[in-house]
Amino acid sequence: MRTVEELSERFRDQGLRVTPQRQAIFGLLQGDASHPTVEALYERARSAMPTISLKTVYQTVHDLGAMHEVGLIHLGTGSVRVDPNVEHAHHHLICTACGRVRDVLVDVRDLRLAARDRRGFRVADVEVHFRGVCEDCAAPGVQTDDQTKHKE
Amino acid sequence: MRTVEELSERFRDQGLRVTPQRQAIFGLLQGDASHPTVEALYERARSAMPTISLKTVYQTVHDLGAMHEVGLIHLGTGSVRVDPNVEHAHHHLICTACGRVRDVLVDVRDLRLAARDRRGFRVADVEVHFRGVCEDCAAPGVQTDDQTKHKE
């Protein structure tokens, strides 16, 4: 994703103001591969800026999403997750035990639909979800921090 | 999906009782390729059985899901959708304009992950979402019934 400075620039260009809270969120998303929920982002933001409101985080994340500077992905985990990786096409591994999400590079070009199946449908985007159990959750006993425990 | 009789059988085998409302729901799902939400199913059920409760529909759908007689899919449309097609592996076309969902047969076997990417992750299931605009929504003017209008 773009740097804090670049994002600030883009916000100004859109007529949006660059506030410390927005910049804080920009900063938190730098190099974050954890696909945090908005709540998780909010918690992290509060460490640095205790008065920031959840509302503000939602709004900023939406703004970023609207300008395609982050992806807002629904993975069936109940809440939207923020994906700062927009420059490289990729897909997701989802651990059904701990809820963690990881990026994977998958070549999707051979996933062409039969014309028979397409029937006039104009495909804009292909999304692949790999569901399963991650290494940590498969290992017996050795439990790591499971941020978003959930069953399915 | 299985017939009403077969499903009734399976319910009894699991120690679950076969009630008229459950059978009504079984019947509604027969050959239903619309991927209805629970609400939509509820509405249809009420036509035939006006006193059925939403709670009952949720419960029955869950029971069916737990025994893998239907799929419960999250497509980022806000609500769970019921997919009666469990015998044939397939994937989904999702119209971002009207929310309709269609099945497509896609060969996913070549979607193998690089061992480097897998890193001990045990993949149990692969899900492919094709997002785009369906024929009806692409056609100008000619609007069909859009059950679940939504923006993204």
Add this chain to the structure above:
DNA sequence: GACACAGTTGACAATCATTGTCGATAAACT
């Protein structure tokens, strides 16, 4: 056929993620 108990209903409350409201304050850009 009788019975125990699972299932259903209805009327609500409660949850979770998310969005809206509103008035007051602060601070970013021109």
Add this chain to the structure above:
DNA sequence: AGTTTATCGACAATGATTGTCAACTGTGTC
């Protein structure tokens, strides 16, 4: 410096889904 936009805080409200509880009904069983 002033206009306008963001933020805060404290809530209320939404929509999907689940829980509760008490009363009633009907299913599977003996």
